[in-house]
Structures are given as C-alpha cells and as structure tokens.
Amino acid sequence: MNLRLSRVTVRRKSAEVTGSSRSVTAPVRETLALVLDENAPALDSDRDIDDIVLRLRGHLTELGHAAPDPPRPVIEKALRAARKLADVDVPTGHVKARVHLRQLAEAVKLVITELASVGAVCGHRPECPSAENHDFQAAQIRVRRPEIGCSELCNGVLVFDDTGCLLPSGEVVAPQRSMPLVETGPKAVTS
Incomplete structure (x- = not known):
C-alpha cells in the first residue's frame, strides 16, 4: 500500500x-x-x-x-x-x-x-459540524432543556425554541422566522 x-x-x-x-x-x-x-x-x-x-x-x-x-x-x-x-x-x-x-x-x-x-469531541458519524461552520445547526442534539426552551447541540451551540442560537463564543444568532402566510380569498371582479 x-x-x-x-x-x-x-x-x-x-x-x-x-x-x-x-x-x-x-x-x-x-x-x-x-x-x-x-x-x-x-x-x-x-x-x-x-x-x-x-x-x-x-x-x-x-x-x-x-x-x-x-x-x-x-x-x-x-x-x-x-x-x-x-x-x-x-x-x-x-x-x-x-x-x-x-x-x-x-x-x-x-x-x-x-x-x-464527555463532549470534548464529537462521537457521531458523520461528525457534526463545528460551531464555526456555516451549517452549525445541523449538529445532533446533545441535551434537550424543554423547561427553559432550548437544546444544546453536540458542537456546544444552544438552540432556542424560537430558532435563535447562542454560539459557544457568546455570539447571538437572531431567530430565523419565516414570514407568515397571509390567506387571501378569491379576488372580487369589479367592472
């Protein structure tokens, strides 16, 4: 070889x-x-x-x-x-x-x-992305904390129920909410 x-x-x-x-x-x-x-x-x-x-x-x-x-x-x-x-x-x-x-x-x-x-390195396969990676939220959940409304990911990121995140560096990532759909009915035809 x-x-x-x-x-x-x-x-x-x-x-x-x-x-x-x-x-x-x-x-x-x-x-x-x-x-x-x-x-x-x-x-x-x-x-x-x-x-x-x-x-x-x-x-x-x-x-x-x-x-x-x-x-x-x-x-x-x-x-x-x-x-x-x-x-x-x-x-x-x-x-x-x-x-x-x-x-x-x-x-x-x-x-x-x-x-x-002890969570010092990722034990998952494939390995979870690091907190510095652009897709850090793809990491596996290590601990769920429903009583406080968040989960800790394998890479140390805290993800809150409102989709906001707290990175291990202390940086806050704002919630990524989508715009609500506004229901519209059929438009009236005016002559």
Whole structure:
C-alpha cells in the first residue's frame, strides 16, 4: 500500500473541516481505519507501519489539546497509556511491528471514546459540524432543556425554541422566522 497517496487524501479531507476541537477526530478516524478496519489494505512494508505510527503520534498531540480543563482522570489515564505506547520504538520484524501498531491504534481509539463521552469531541458519524461552520445547526442534539426552551447541540451551540442560537463564543444568532402566510380569498371582479 502506498501511504504517500493516502496521506494527501487525509490532509485534504481534514482541511475541509473547520478548526474546532470537534474536527480533530475526522483525520484520526481515517488513520485508525487504515489499521483497524478489516477491509483496509494490508500494510506491506515497515515504512508504511512507521508512517502510520508517526501519524498516530501527531493525532495524540492534537487529542491532548482537545481534552477538557480541568482534566478528567479517565481521559488522563487513556492519554497516558496511548502516549506510553507511542513513545516506544516500533519493534523490528513485520509481525511485531504490526502488533504494536494495532495496540497503539486501539489505545488512540479509546482516547477518542473517552473524549466523546464527555463532549470534548464529537462521537457521531458523520461528525457534526463545528460551531464555526456555516451549517452549525445541523449538529445532533446533545441535551434537550424543554423547561427553559432550548437544546444544546453536540458542537456546544444552544438552540432556542424560537430558532435563535447562542454560539459557544457568546455570539447571538437572531431567530430565523419565516414570514407568515397571509390567506387571501378569491379576488372580487369589479367592472
């Protein structure tokens, strides 16, 4: 498998997603698919394995920045375990290297799962648009609050029953109400 072509595709796709912490998972999931999906092409060379390990190390750095502050113990534990695997040199021998790569990929997948469980990253597929994206209201509802007339979306946007929104940045988006239809009867013909 030639990962150089694959690398260009991953960069192009991740550039399409805007820069919020929720968009961090898209390229990570693509890299994990190269390792964990049964239908993924086999990694034929040690160079391919080294390339994927380097990608996963970079992804771990980005995921660490997406962690909530103050850090949650379960997330810290998952990050620590994944970083420990990432810091180990890739073993020599193709089979040992593949086993190490799979263990690292599983550890990174656990980090994403833990971050998604606390809402630090989006766990939906396809990933919800970020609050900075033009279609931010397409995100899934995380919490409904009917008692106060709003819902919190996965991207942190509050959507009110009157269709107004409050973005995580504090910006207010006015309600998007359509004009009411005025019923008109048949026009009288005057002569």
